[in-house]
Amino acid sequence: MHAAGPADPGALLRSRGYLQLLVLAAVLGIPISAVAYGFLALVSAGQRWVYATLPGALGLGPAPLWWPVVPLLVGGALVGSVIRYLPGRGGHSPADGFRSGGAPEPGELPGVAAAAFVTLVAGAVLGPEAPLIALGGGLAVLVIRLVRRGAAAASTHVVAAAGSFASISTLLGSPLLGAFLLMEAAGIGGAALQLVLLPGLLAAGVGSLIFIGLGSLTGLGTFSLALPDLPPFARPDVVMFGWAIAIGAAAAVAGTAISRLARLARPHIERRILLLTPVVGVFVAGCAVLYAGVTGKNWSDVLFSGQDQLAPLIAGQGGYTVGALLLLLVCKGLAYSASLAAFRGGPVFPAMFLGAAGGVALSHLPGLPLAAGVAVGIGAMCAAMLRLPLTSVLLATLLLGADGLAVMPLVIVGVVVAHVVTARLAPLDRSAATQPAAEPAPGRAPRR
Structure with missing residues (x-):
């Protein structure tokens, strides 16, 4: 047979x-x-x-x-x-x-x-x-x-x-x-x-x-992610393509740092998980309190996934100074890395929020419209954190509605650059990435 x-x-x-x-x-x-x-x-x-x-x-x-x-x-x-x-x-x-x-x-x-x-x-x-x-x-x-x-x-x-x-x-x-x-x-x-x-x-x-x-x-809604209406976007130009390359490279560096820090911290946390997970929680709270105390903004910008905070951030971007946005990126990034190491959840929405916040901050500079900065930032940061380039492009463009098609070429450039640069930086992450999560040894409980 x-x-x-x-x-x-x-x-x-x-x-x-x-x-x-x-x-x-x-x-x-x-x-x-x-x-x-x-x-x-x-x-x-x-x-x-x-x-x-x-x-x-x-x-x-x-x-x-x-x-x-x-x-x-x-x-x-x-x-x-x-x-x-x-x-x-x-x-x-x-x-x-x-x-x-x-x-x-x-x-x-x-x-x-x-x-x-x-x-x-x-x-x-x-x-x-x-x-x-x-x-x-x-x-x-x-x-x-x-x-x-x-x-x-x-x-x-x-x-x-x-x-x-x-x-x-x-x-x-x-x-x-x-x-x-x-x-x-x-x-x-x-x-x-x-x-x-x-x-x-x-x-x-x-x-x-x-x-x-x-x-x-x-009456609770569908809990779906949605972005507010952004200023109309006509078409990309050469300067915007340069920004897309820069944003992609910056997102790769930031995403690699966040992931590497989380993977380096995780084994130490899991050895004393009952003691150190609450300590990590206090650290995350400290990042939010620091941001709120310095900027006068709500600590919810730093806490949570960013799913519900993304639309208010973009809609109210005129009320954020560049300094406040930069501090938000630092505090949210550190809290994101710590949460990855100790808690349980998904990495998608915080990556989108960080990318959008970075795009909003850079849109204050010449040659980068708000819609392009937000879209490229979201796509590049998702590519760096998720290693899913096609999904990253779609996340950044479909959510922009009518402007999505116009900004898509910029998003593609930013995502490709972020994906390639992240892959080049991956050897720095290899030892931590391949290290298995700490498991209790047979017959012996881990230290508490």
Whole structure:
């Protein structure tokens, strides 16, 4: 008997089993997107309670300047405990970069959800996208194991991907952006692209409808990323291309420094995770307090993922001096690096915020319009932090709406430069990047 050759993608697409997978993906998109929406709603409510309601309930009135120290100290202790004691260590460390493959086991889902929830509510500088992707994929795997015992590994993989697509269907502003993010991060191509993409897009489309419906029903909105209207952008010129090259190179240096610092600090934190994670939380709070005390701005510019702060920053950019923006970049960058090393969450939104803030600061200089600075900054910083050039271009241009096509050539240049320069700087990062996360030795607990 001859060995079976590779399956024909066309035959698989026409098979009854694949049609059943499509139906399952569409059905799963409903509860998984509803769970994702509920998670984001709880995070939003938790942040409001911690930073707006709780100080008043304690008799402090409006949150005082030092208030971020409290939630980040407590949050650090809770996240450290989740990583130390719950299965799965709260999900993968964001210091390793963006990952979309490998859905967690069902028993690891509580730890992933708890670590991400506390991280986001406490105000650490990480986003919800990576935990939502893990939760969506893990829930999909759980369901298919319950309804199809002994399901093939390929079917489980496709359904897990569909769950991940559904969980972030509107988070980035468009289901297509989420799809590109997942496909590029997972390196899906060739025949596998067709087989995974269709169920994923179907689940994302259904998920988008659920997000929109729940947003209308609850009045909480869809928790989607959106940018305000920017001044019209006509067309790029030679000077702007020069700026794109400079921004790309600067983003590569900054992104490499942030990632390298996080990877160098992580092993030391994980050796004494119950003690040092709260210390990192206090450091993140200190960065926010320093920025607010010096500039008079709100410490929320430094805290959180930046998803909700990005639009106000751009819309109110006239109220920020160059000095304030530079201090924001330093404080947010340090807090981002520390959060990557100790907490659990996603790296996408803080990278976008830093890129936009850098673009706003540089737009004060001659030859760089605001729209171009923001778009190139977002694209270049995402390329440096995520190592996903196609997704970085799309993130920076699709969010700009009508001006996106006009500014796209500049974004492409900035992203390519950032990606290439980051790759050249990667050897400096190799020892830290390849160092595994600290794990307890068999039969011996790590020091506390």
